Amino acid sequence: MRTLCCFLALASLASAAPATLPDTDEAAYPAIERFVEVLEAVRKNHPDVEKVGYDRLVNHALEGMLASLDPHSSYIHPEMAAALKENATLQPENPSLGLTFAVRDDGPYISGVAPHGPGGDAGVLPGSSILEINGQKAVDIPFADLLSLMRRPPGSTTASEVPRSSSLRSSTPSTAIIATLSVRRSGAS
Numbered sequence: 001m002r003t004l005c006c007f008l009a010l011a012s013l014a015s016a017a018p019a020t021l022p023d024t025d026e027a028a029y030p031a032i033e034r035f036v037e038v039l040e041a042v043r044k045n046h047p048d049v050e051k052v053g054y055d056r057l058v059n060h061a062l063e064g065m066l067a068s069l070d071p072h073s074s075y076i077h078p079e080m081a082a083a084l085k086e087n088a089t090l091q092p093e094n095p096s097l098g099l100t101f102a103v104r105d106d107g108p109y110i111s112g113v114a115p116h117g118p119g120g121d122a123g124v125l126p127g128s129s130i131l132e133i134n135g136q137k138a139v140d141i142p143f144a145d146l147l148s149l150m151r152r153p154p155g156s157t158t159a160s161e162v163p164r165s166s167s168l169r170s171s172t173p174s175t176a177i178i179a180t181l182s183v184r185r186s187g188a189s
Helices: 002-015 025-045 054-067 078-086 143-150
Strands: 099-104 107-113 160-164 167-171
Touching (some): 025 054, 054 099, 078 099, 099 143
Antiparallel strands (some): 099 107
């Protein structure tokens, strides 16, 4: 009986094996070489030397890589990780605005936008830097205070400024009450 149980356990593990990757390990080397070539070309040719530090470029590349996978994958910048470590009670998600906030090397930004929330309806895009809130420069506001400023009673507005394409976009999304629904599988209790 014990042998049968072990056999069944091994058989179930074998059938649940992860899917194979789309390319071989050797394919990583040319891809990494291409990444390093572009990284060095950017560092050599970009006119804004403050933006071309290795940490900054790699962190933003990782952010883009994870964002390209699906709407649920995101990179936590070291600045955000430090803020969460310093204050474990931070709640960067703001369901009433349909926005998730984060902080990176260049200041606070919108890390996620609910498509049908007030932020999405106002045209706010994920990855947008937050430049101002109620006329105050966002980089001068401690992150926990910024989150508090964005949590307002339903119906109130918060004036914020975020870049969009080549121009600035001022937006004042109204806070709304967003209902959270739970879904139960049929037959489950």
